[in-house]
Amino acid sequence: MTILHRRALATSIAALLAASLPLTATAQNRGGERKLDLGSPAAGEITSADHLNLNDGSRSAAWTVSLNAGQAIAVEASAGFCGRLSLFADEGGRLAIRRPQENSSCREEDGRQVVARSLVAPRAGRYTIVFSGRGSSDYGPYTLAARAVTANTGPLAAGDDREGLLGSDSQTLRLKVVEAGRYRIDLMSGEFDPVLRLRGNGVALEDDDGGDGTDARINAWLQPGEYTLEVARIGDSDGLYRLRATHMPVNLPAGVELQNSGDIAAGNLVGLLQAGPAEYRLRIANRSQVSFDLQSDEFDPRIDVNGPGTLLGDDDSGEGVQAKLVIALDPGDYTVRIADAVGGAGGVFRLRTAIAPAAPAQALTVGSPRNARLASGELARYPLTVSRAGRYVIRMESNEFDSVVHLLRDGEHVQSDDDSGGGNNARLEVDLQPGRYEVVAAGFDGGSGAYQLILEN
DSSP states (O other), X not given: OOEEEGGGHHHHHHHHHHTTOGGGGGGSOGGGOEEOOTTOOEEEEEOTTSXXXXXXXXXXXXXXXXXXXXXXXXXXXXXXXXXEEEEEXXXXXXXXXXXXXXXXXXXXXXXXEEEEEEEEOSSSEEEEEEEEXXXXXXXXXXXXXXXXXXXXXXXXXXXXXXXXXXXXXOEEEEEEEOSXXXXXXXXXXXXXXXXXXXXXXXXXXXESSSSSTXXXXXXXXXXXXXXXXEEEEESSOOEEEEEEEEEEOOOOOTTXXXXXXXXXXXXXXXEEOOSSOEEEEEEESSOEEEEEEEEOSSSOEEEXXXXXXXXXXXXXXXXXXXXXXXXXXXXXXXXXXXXXXXXXXXXXXXXXXXXXXXXXXXXXXTTBOEEEEEOTTEXXXXXXXXXXXXXXXXXEEOSSSXXXXXXXXTTEEEEEESSTTSTTOEEEEEEEOSEEEEEEEEEGGGOOEEEEEEEEX
């Protein structure tokens, strides 16, 4: 614990500033500190007259608050810049760090940056709150507020927005669901990286960064009953958090129900991505051309298809960030995987699947160019058999779209190219050993049109 005697403050200010600690604000006399009352916001202004941190050029101001032993408080500062908050204890004429400065994240409210810190008073007495900028350009008015935080251990219900303090151990709370439906649970903190776990009634979900920034968010379809919520963290930091449960409406067409797993066939389904990918089984009896159109208004969707000799997927070949995938599949069972492309918490999605007979696969051979047309979102697959080791060149050329070519072996990616063939043409030059490969012709961002695929040795 860092401790400063008031008698030594005058001679130690320079050393403290060089160490980049915000203790300079506490190094003023008591007349320079202002009193802050719990529940009563106060206003101030960071100016060039405030104490200077020589390391980063920031200025700081100090306030004091009186607390009872074990009392928990949340402190918030709002300014036109993202500042820092540090909390100190007055221990018999000494200032001891209780919550040192950290580059805690700020949130934006009404055009201003808000930073929050928390403290549990180890004993009754006076505590010092230091608000500072993060650099030499951080000046201007600010507001400062401190409020008591009271633990609420009762069940959480839809519509509740609750504060809490996380210490060294995770916390377990109850969630009570009265009506079956979709629920969104948010765990937010500016002091630590939150992790949220939901268990009960056959549900086992976990999320880290599915919310804004590093906040956690779980989307789930829940039946009536009681569930367990675990509030945890990544790393050693602790502090203030907010936990919110919201009943989210799902507007489904008449007669349509959510399908989050199971078998799929030609047709439409609506699903809910719940803190992780959703997986379905697609059974193909005869070689087929399968088209997947995946859309969501709530997240950036991605689709992957895994099965016999196949591991292919798409992110943004549909409109905007929607996914579209058209591929020929041989008979067998395939896993269709729906995910949030950016690792978010997901949400409601719509999947349309169309299945039609496919022509036999056309092998790619040296000296026999393949001329064809690519549909939007299509991945055209060409078997390639290499009988003799050597260097091969694969070229894909088109005047109508930006061509992309992939080389796979046993469903695993070997190499890809976009524009090495000049202009928007693709060119792969690769040393191959004898064996069976697959060349996949595609269009960048779902491009479509005529193309030519050429293999040279």
